[in-house]
Amino acid sequence: MKGYIISLALSGFAAAVPLSSAPLEERATASVVTTLGTVVGSSALGVENFAGIPYADPPVGNLRLRPPQRRTATLGTFDASGSGPSCPQFFFSTQGDLITQVLGNLTNTPFFQTVTGQTEDCLTMRVQRPAGTKPDAKLPVLFWIFGGGFELGSTQTYDASGLILNGVAQKKPFVFVSVNYRVGGFGFLPGKEILADGAANLGLLDQRMGLEWVQDNIAAFGGDPTKVTIWGESAGSISVTDQMALYGGNNTYKGNKLFRAGIMDSGSIVPADKVDCERCQDVYDQVVRSAGCSGSQDTLQCLRSTDFETYRKAASSVPGILSYTSVALSYVPRPDGVILPDSPDVLIKNGQYAAVPMIIGDQEDEGTLFSLFQSNVTTEAQLIDYLSTVFFQKASRSMVAELVGTYSPALSAGSPFRTGILNNPYPQFKRLAAILGDLVFTLTRRLFLQDAFNANPNVPSWSYLASYDYGTPILGTFHGSDILQVFYGILPNYASNAIQSYYLSFLYTMDPNNGTSIAFANWPQWKGGNQLMNFFNDHSTLLKDDFRSGSYQWLTKNVDSLHI
Numbered sequence: 001m002k003g004y005i006i007s008l009a010l011s012g013f014a015a016a017v018p019l020s021s022a023p024l025e026e027r028a029t030a031s032v033v034t035t036l037g038t039v040v041g042s043s044a045l046g047v048e049n050f051a052g053i054p055y056a057d058p059p060v061g062n063l064r065l066r067p068p069q070r071r072t073a074t075l076g077t078f079d080a081s082g083s084g085p086s087c088p089q090f091f092f093s094t095q096g097d098l099i100t101q102v103l104g105n106l107t108n109t110p111f112f113q114t115v116t117g118q119t120e121d122c123l124t125m126r127v128q129r130p131a132g133t134k135p136d137a138k139l140p141v142l143f144w145i146f147g148g149g150f151e152l153g154s155t156q157t158y159d160a161s162g163l164i165l166n167g168v169a170q171k172k173p174f175v176f177v178s179v180n181y182r183v184g185g186f187g188f189l190p191g192k193e194i195l196a197d198g199a200a201n202l203g204l205l206d207q208r209m210g211l212e213w214v215q216d217n218i219a220a221f222g223g224d225p226t227k228v229t230i231w232g233e234s235a236g237s238i239s240v241t242d243q244m245a246l247y248g249g250n251n252t253y254k255g256n257k258l259f260r261a262g263i264m265d266s267g268s269i270v271p272a273d274k275v276d277c278e279r280c281q282d283v284y285d286q287v288v289r290s291a292g293c294s295g296s297q298d299t300l301q302c303l304r305s306t307d308f309e310t311y312r313k314a315a316s317s318v319p320g321i322l323s324y325t326s327v328a329l330s331y332v333p334r335p336d337g338v339i340l341p342d343s344p345d346v347l348i349k350n351g352q353y354a355a356v357p358m359i360i361g362d363q364e365d366e367g368t369l370f371s372l373f374q375s376n377v378t379t380e381a382q383l384i385d386y387l388s389t390v391f392f393q394k395a396s397r398s399m400v401a402e403l404v405g406t407y408s409p410a411l412s413a414g415s416p417f418r419t420g421i422l423n424n425p426y427p428q429f430k431r432l433a434a435i436l437g438d439l440v441f442t443l444t445r446r447l448f449l450q451d452a453f454n455a456n457p458n459v460p461s462w463s464y465l466a467s468y469d470y471g472t473p474i475l476g477t478f479h480g481s482d483i484l485q486v487f488y489g490i491l492p493n494y495a496s497n498a499i500q501s502y503y504l505s506f507l508y509t510m511d512p513n514n515g516t517s518i519a520f521a522n523w524p525q526w527k528g529g530n531q532l533m534n535f536f537n538d539h540s541t542l543l544k545d546d547f548r549s550g551s552y553q554w555l556t557k558n559v560d561s562l563h564i
Contacts (some may be wrong), residue, residue, distance in 0.1 A: 028042065028043040028044060029041065029042060029043060029081065030042070030043045030048040030050075030131070032050065032135075032220050032221050033220060034053075034075070034217045034220050035216055035217055035220075036071065036073070036074055036075045037074050037075030037077060037078055038075075038076070038077045038078065039053055039075065039078050039080045040077060040079055040081060041080045041081050041127075042081040045165075046130065046131050046161075046164075046165055046168070047128055047129070047130065047131060047160075047161040047164050047165065048128065048131050048133070049080075049081070049126070049127075049128050049159075049161075050081075050126065050127040050221070051080050051081070051082060051083055051084035051124070051126045051127075051156075052080055052082060052083070052085060052124045052126070053075075053078065053084075053124055053125045053126070053127065054071050054075070054123065054124050054125075055068075055070070055071055055123055055124065055125050055179075055209055055210055055213040056068040056069055056070060056071050056123035056206070056209055057070075057071055057073075057123075058120065058121035058123070059120055059121075059123060059182065059186075059202075060120045060308075061304070061305075062305075064120065064186070064304045064311070065186070065189060065194070065197075065199050065202070065303060065304055066199055066202070066304075067198070067199070067202060067205050068123055068202070068205055068206050068209045070209060070212075083116070083117070084117070084124050084126055084155060084156060084180070085117045085119050085121065085122045085124060085180070086116065086117050086118050086122060086154035086155075086156055086180070087118070087119075087120075087122035087123075087154065087180055087181065087182050087183055087186065087187070088118050088119070088120060088122075088182075088183075088184065088186055088308075088312050088315075089118060089151070089152050089153075089154075089184070090151035090152060090184030090185070090315065090316055090320055090331070116156065117156075120186065120308060122180050122182070123181075123182075123206055123209075124155070124180050125155075125177060125179055125180070125210060125213055125214075126155040126177070126178045126180075127175065127176070127177050127221050128159075128160050128161065128164055128175070128176040128177075129164065129173075129174075129175045129176070129221055129222055129223075130164055130165075130167075130168050130173045133173070133175070133221070133222035134222055135219065135220055135221075135222055136222070137173075137222035137223075138219075138222070138224040139173055139174050139175050139222055139223050139224060139227075140174045140175070140223075140224060140227040140228075140229065140507050140508055141174065141175045141177055141214060141218055141223040141224065141225070141227060141228045141229070142160075142163075142174055142175070142176050142177070142229055142231055142507055143177045143178075143179070143210075143211065143214060143228055143229065143230045143231065143259065144158060144160070144176065144177065144178040144179075144231055144232065144236070145178075145230065145231070145232035145236035145237075145239045145240060145243075146158060146178065146232070146233070146235075147232065147233040147234025147235040147236040147237065147266075147267070148183065148234065148235055149320075149321035149327070149329060150183055150184070150187070150188050150203065150235045150238075150329060150331050150332055150333070151183055151184045151320055151329075151331060152183060152184075153183060153235070153236075154180065155178040155179065155180050158178055158487065160176040160178075160487075162488055162489050163487065163489075163500065166489065166500055166504070167504055170501065170504055172504045172505070172507070172508050172515070174223075174504075174507055174508075175218060175221055175222060175223035177210075177214055177218065177223075179206065179207055179210030180206070180210075181203045181204075181206035181207050181210070182202050182203045182206055183203060183331070184315055184316070185287055185314070185315025185316070185331060186202070186315065187202045187203030187206065187331070188201065188202070188203050188331035188332060188333065188334075189202075189283070189284060189287065189315070189331070190275045190276070190277070190280030190281070190283055190284055190331075190334055191275065191276060191280055191281050191283065191285070192276035192281060193284060193299060194275055194276075194300070195274070195275040195276045195336055195337075197300055198338075199300070200275045200334065200339060200340075201275075201333050201334070201336060201339045201340060203239075203333070204239065204242055204243070204246060204340075205339065207239055207243060208243065208246060208258075211228070211230070211243070211253070211258040211259065212253045212258065214228060214258075215254065215256060215258065225256065226256065226257070226260070228258065228259040228260060229259065229260065229261040229262065229263060229506070229507050229510075230243060230259045230261075230262050230263070231262070231263040231264075231265075231503075232264065232265070232267070233265040233266055233267070233480070233482065233483060233487075234265070234267055234479065234480060235267065236265075236267070237264040237265050237266050237267030237268065237360075238264075238267035238268065238270055238333070239333075240262045240263070240264045240267075241264060241267070241268045241269055241344055241348075241353075241448070242333050242340065242344060243258075243262075243354075244262065244348075244353040244354045244355075244356070245340065245344050245347040245348065245352065245354075246339060246340065247338070247339065247341070248341045248347065248352040248353075249347070249351075249352050249353040249354045249355075250354075251354040257354075259354075259356065260356055261356050261357045261358065261506065261507075261510045262356055262357075262358040262359075262360075263358065263359045263360075263503060263506065264358065264360040264361075265360075265486065266361075266362050266363055266366060266441055266479060266480070267440075267441060268360060268441075268444055268445050268448040269344045269345045269348060269444055269447070269448045270332060270333070270344060270440070270444075270564065271343050271344070271345045271444075271559055271560075271562050271563045271564065272333065272334045272335060272343050272344070272563055272564055273334065273335075273343075273394075273563045273564070274334060274335050274336070274337075275334045275335065275336045277334070278393075279393065279564075280334065283318050283330045283331075286318050287303070287315055287317065287318065288302070288303065288314075290313065290317040291303055291306050291310055291311055291314035292306070293306065318330040318331075321370070322370075322373070323373055324373045324374060324390075325390050326370040326371070326373060326374070327370050327436060328390050328391045328564055329564065332564065343563060345444075345447070345448075345451070345559055348448060348451045348452055348455065349451040349454075349455065350455070351455035351456065353452075353455075355452065355455070355456040355459045356459065357459060357460045357461065357506075357510040357511070358452075358459075358460075358462075359461070359462045359463070359464070359502075359503070359506055360445055360448070360449065360461065360463050360464075361445070361463050361464030361465060361466065361532070361533075362437075362441045362442045362445055362464075362465055362466070363441075363465075363469075363477045363478060363479055363480075363481060363482055364415075364416070364466060364467045364470070364476060364477040365415045365416040365417060365433065365437060365475060365476030365477050365478050365479075366415075366436075366438075366440065366441040366442055366478075366479045367415055367432070367433035367434060367435065367436035367437025367441075367479075368415055368416055368437070368474065368475045368476055368478050368479070369475060369478045369479045369480065370433075370436050370437075370440075370479070371429055371433040371436055372474075374386060374426075374428075374429075374432060375425070375426040375429075377426070377427075377428045377432060378426060378427040378428060379427070379428070380404060380409065380428070382428070383404055383428045383431065383432060384400050384401050384404050386432075387400050387403070387404070387435070388400045391562075391564060392561060392562055392564075394561050394562075395558065395561040395562065399558060399561060402554065403435070403551070403554055403558070404435070406548075406550040406551040406554050407431050407434055407435055407551060408431075409431060411424050411430055413430075413431075413434070414429070414433060414434045415430055415433035415434040415437055415476065416430070416433070416470075416472070416474070416475065416476025416477070416478075417434070418470070419476065422473075423474050423476070425474060434548075435551075437479075438548060438551055438552075438555075439562065441479070442465075443548065443551060443552050443555050444555070445463065446545055446552060447552075447555060447556060447559065449461055449463060449526050449530075449545075453526070453527050457527065460511070460525050460527075461525060461527065462506075462512055462523050462524075462525060462526060462533070463526045463532050463533070463545065464499075464523075464532050464533040464534070464535060465532045465533075465535070465543060466481075466495070466534075466535045467535065467536050468485060468493075468495040468535055468536050468537040469481045469537075470536070485499070486499050486500065486503075491537070493537045493538060494536070494537060494538045494539055495535045495536065495537050495538075495540075497520075498520045498535065498540060499535060501516050501517060501520055502516055502520065502523060504516075520540070521533075521540055521542075524542070526545070529544075530544065530545040530546065531543065531544060531545060532544075532545050
């Protein structure tokens with residue numbers, strides 16, 4: 001079976017393009033004068049790159065597990081020609097032949113890339129732009145938030161050179177900005193101690209300070225701070241929604257809007273309990289025990305004062321995303337009453353969010369990747385028990401049984417969809433994959449769109465379903481596979497060309513159709529009949545957003561019981 005799972009012939013393309021290790025004086029350079037100093041970047045193949053630009057003080061020592069502190073110290077002349085640092089990662093371990101084989105074939109996707117230079121001193125920005133961009137260019141800005149389950153990810157992994165050159169070719173040049181933010185136990189540690197200290201959702205605050213840095217500095221790079229579109233994938237996509245909902249929808253800074261539009265690839269609302277919930281406290285207590293801080297009178301201060309490696313290992317002692325507990329995440333944005341005043345689903349429904357034009361969509365088989373680790377779930381009863389105990393502890397077993405009952409036990413009905421009786425490595429795999437994909441991504445997207453439309457019917461939105469990796473054994477069009485096409489355009493087929501063209505038009509005009517080639521079909525707003533653009537590798541078609549309606553109706557009635 002090894003080598004059978006995926007044969008995309010993509011070796012090496014998904015990683016960030018290596019930057020030169022030659023001395024700075026020997027490289028082609030570009031320089032920009034910012035509010036804190038002169039930033040010197042590299043220039044190659046028509047793109048200028050500025051990486052590792054600090055936007056906050058290093059969150060180390062007593063600043064660990066605290067909100068970011070805006071950098072005020074001068075940078076002097078700063079070498080931004082390298083790849084920049086990475087925040088500490090929450091790595092995963094795998095066991096079992098199937099898991100090893102599948103994940104072994106996914107190591108070329110950014111979700112699984114090993115990053116270098118991990119350090120707590122990681123709150124930095126990366127800026128890329130077309131070579132020769134002048135300070136007065138006033139180009140639109142695409143602000144990227146990486147994914148990785150709020151446990152992994154770095155700006156290192158995402159080189160936007162291809163996108164930028166495509167924009168130049170379409171006469172739609174833009175400035176690309178990506179933000180490093182704290183992940184795992186460094187950025188999203190829960191617990192009552194965290195809540196009392198005002199130290200919740202630090203990763204979201206990092207992102208927000210990155211957006212504020214753009215307002216203060218992007219004009220020097222030739223960007224227009226009034227034309228910022230925030231874009232993310234997976235946890236980054238969820239973060240886009242959270243940035244809309246932060247502070248109940250207040251997205252202003254110095255009297256200006258931080259962003260004017262959003263693009264969300266695979267993720268929107270994550271209904272979540274408060275930072276001090278019971279399962280949240282279990283995570284905090286486990287980290288404290290692993291760090292040797294249980295006997296301390298002030299366990300949070302103990303976590304701040306312990307050495308880096310001890311804390312890193314302690315923060316990694318709880319279940320990760322690629323494990324049996326799957327997307328019942330240990331580290332996730334949670335309501336704290338201030339930064340996130342309530343669960344994001346509640347904030348959207350109440351209109352307490354920054355309503356901006358948006359594109360949002362999913363991969364057809366979002367749940368397959370997260371259903372590889374539960375091979376002991378072989379009966380319907382075990383499936384109900386698994387969902388009840390791992391995910392929905394507030395829902396009664398009968399409620400979860402009702403949910404499971406909305407999904408047919410027939411193999412032909414499960415995910416990867418449209419594959420008949422194939423691709424079911426263990427009993428209940430395809431059914432579990434369908435449920436997890438829907439509840440975390442696909443059907444919550446529909447709920448998000450409907451609630452946003454009800455709250456702000458005049459704000460446009462467009463939605464899609466990606467099916468261009470149909471036929472990938474076991475995984476189908478799996479979560480994260482869009483990065484290869486949408487971000488990198490590795491296979492220059494219809495799907496890549498169409499989606500990048502729509503996104504560039506949206507970046508410029510907040511309408512994916514305005515300025516897009518007539519070679520691509522008109523993409524109707526979601527509210528105009530609740531239609532999706534369904535992308536295949538060689539064409540697209542419109543799809544009514546009413547599939548699995550029974551499961552969706554159950555979700556809308558019971559969302560309050562589904563908080564993780």
